[in-house]
Amino acid sequence: MSYEHLAVERHxxxxxxxxDRPDLRNAMNSAMRDEFADAWTELNEDxxxxxxxxxxxxxxxxxxxxxxEIAGDGVGFERYRESMEDFDxxxxxxxxxxxxxxxxxxxxxxxxxxxxxxADADIVIAASDAQFFDPHVSVGQVVAIEAIGLMKKMPVxxxxxxxxxxxxxxxxxxxxxxxxxxxxxxxPPEQLRERAQEIGETIAxxxxxxxxxxxxxxxxxxEAGLTDACKEGAKHLVSMWGHPDQTEGPAAxxxxxxxxxxxx
Amino acid sequence: xxxxxxxxxxxxxxxxxxIFDRAGDGNAIDARMFVELEDAWGRLEIDEDVRVIVNTGNxxxxxxxLDVRQxxxxxxxxxxxxxxxxxxxxxxxxxxxxxxxxxIAAVNGxxxxxxxxxxxxxDVVIAADTASFVDPHVSVGQVSAFETIxxxxxxxxxxxxxxxxxxxxxxxxxxxxxxxxxxxxxxxxDRLRARAGELAATIAQQDPGTLRALKQSLWNALEVQ
Numbered sequence: 001m002s003y004e005h006l007a008v009e010r011h012x013x014x015x016x017x018x019x020d021r022p023d024l025r026n027a028m029n030s031a032m033r034d035e036f037a038d039a040w041t042e043l044n045e046d047x048x049x050x051x052x053x054x055x056x057x058x059x060x061x062x063x064x065x066x067x068x069e070i071a072g073d074g075v076g077f078e079r080y081r082e083s084m085e086d087f088d089x090x091x092x093x094x095x096x097x098x099x100x101x102x103x104x105x106x107x108x109x110x111x112x113x114x115x116x117x118x119a120d121a122d123i124v125i126a127a128s129d130a131q132f133f134d135p136h137v138s139v140g141q142v143v144a145i146e147a148i149g150l151m152k153k154m155p156v157x158x159x160x161x162x163x164x165x166x167x168x169x170x171x172x173x174x175x176x177x178x179x180x181x182x183x184x185x186x187x188p189p190e191q192l193r194e195r196a197q198e199i200g201e202t203i204a205x206x207x208x209x210x211x212x213x214x215x216x217x218x219x220x221x222x223e224a225g226l227t228d229a230c231k232e233g234a235k236h237l238v239s240m241w242g243h244p245d246q247t248e249g250p251a252a253x254x255x256x257x258x259x260x261x262x263x264x
Numbered sequence: 265x266x267x268x269x270x271x272x273x274x275x276x277x278x279x280x281x282x283i284f285d286r287a288g289d290g291n292a293i294d295a296r297m298f299v300e301l302e303d304a305w306g307r308l309e310i311d312e313d314v315r316v317i318v319n320t321g322n323x324x325x326x327x328x329x330l331d332v333r334q335x336x337x338x339x340x341x342x343x344x345x346x347x348x349x350x351x352x353x354x355x356x357x358x359x360x361x362x363x364x365x366x367x368i369a370a371v372n373g374x375x376x377x378x379x380x381x382x383x384x385x386x387d388v389v390i391a392a393d394t395a396s397f398v399d400p401h402v403s404v405g406q407v408s409a410f411e412t413i414x415x416x417x418x419x420x421x422x423x424x425x426x427x428x429x430x431x432x433x434x435x436x437x438x439x440x441x442x443x444x445x446x447x448x449x450x451x452x453x454d455r456l457r458a459r460a461g462e463l464a465a466t467i468a469q470q471d472p473g474t475l476r477a478l479k480q481s482l483w484n485a486l487e488v489q
Contacts, residue, residue, distance in 0.1 A: 122425040123425060214407050214412070217408070226414065226417050226487050230352045230409070230414070233413050236407055237409040261405070
C-alpha cells in the first residue's frame, strides 16, 4: 500500500512504520489516523516482518493531534466523538492487535497524543535529544487514554505530574530512563535508527510464535489482578506446547546453530 | 535440617535460610528440587520459631529455572510440572505455597528464566553486584509468562517486556535492576549474605502478626486490576 502521511519500509526482518509529516512535527490529522490502521495491519500480516519499529521523520517523533485541522474546518473534535465514546480507535499496535514485538524509537519531541505510541509499544528507546511532555490541560483538553496506559506501566507520580503540569515542563531522556518509561538512550541521536534496527534484528532471532504468546500474556496482565493474570498467562504458555519451535529451540542450542523458527 | 538433597535449610534464631544447592547445575530445578521446595516452604511456614525467610543460592548462580532435560528423564515429575503449569498450581515459590512470613530474596549471581519466579514472588529483593537477570524463554521456543507477569506488576513494564522479548541476547545487571526497583539494594558479592541476615534480623524484630497482616494486604493489592 502507499501512504501519504506515513512511510512503511522493510529492512531484513524488521518492518518500519515512520510518521511522515515532518513539517507539522508529525501531528496526526484524520487521514493519518486512518493510515495508521492500515499500516499496522499491513506489517502485522506480512510474514517476512518479525519485529516492527515505529519512529518519526524530521526532528520530532510525534506531537499528538493536528490542531490546525481541528481548528480550521468547523468540525473540530466532533469528528472523533463517536470513536472516542466507544473507544473504537485504530491508530496504535495495541488497538490493532499486533502480536509481533513493537519498538518505539522516539526522536526529538514526543508530546500529548504522541504518548499513545509510548504507552502501547512493548519496548521504547529514545535519542538523547528526546523530550517528553503532555500539553493537554494547557490547551483546555483532557488527557486520558495515553496517561492511563502509561500509569499501568511505570511509576504513577511521574505520569500525573506530566498530566497536570502540561506544557510548562519537559522530561528529558535521562529521567525517562530512570523511571523505566524507556529502556535505552541512544547517543548521538543520529544513531537512533541504526540502534533500533539492531535491537529489532536481535529480537528477530527469537521464536515468533513464543514471542506472540508472551506478548499476549504480558498485555493480558495489565487487564487483570496477579493470580487471574497468571491463570490467563497459563493458557498462552500452554498454547506453545507441541509447537515445532519448542523442539527446534533446544536442538539448535545444543547444535550451536541458529534456530529455524516456524513463520507466523 | 540436612535432609534435603537439592536445598540447604539453615535456622538461625528467627531467621531461616532456604538455599538452592545444585551449584554444579546453576541451581536449576530438577525433579527432586521441585518436590523439596514445596516441602521446605511448608515446613518454614509452620515452624513458629521462624519469622523471616532468606532465599539465596550456593555457588555462582542464584537460580536458573527448570532443569528441563533432567525433568524430561523423570516422566512422573514432568507430568506433575506440566499439570501444575497448565492449571497455574505451581508449588515452587513462597507465594505459590501460601507462605505468610516475609521473604527476602538475596540474588547471588545469574537469575535466569524460571529463576525470576523467586524474584517476582519475594517481598524484599537484594542482589550481589555480580547478579544479572535474563529471560531466555523465547530464544528456545518457550513462552515467558508467570515470572514476567509477576515482575510487571511490580516494576516498569517496558523493561520487563524488553527482557522477555530479547531472550538470551540481553541481560539486566544489578545496578539497573536497583534503579528500576526490581531490587532495593546492591552489595559486594562477599557481603550479600551478611547484609541479607541484617535485614532479616531487623524485620524479625517486628510483631509476627503485624507482618503477616501487612504482607497479606500488600499482596492482595496486586490482585486488583
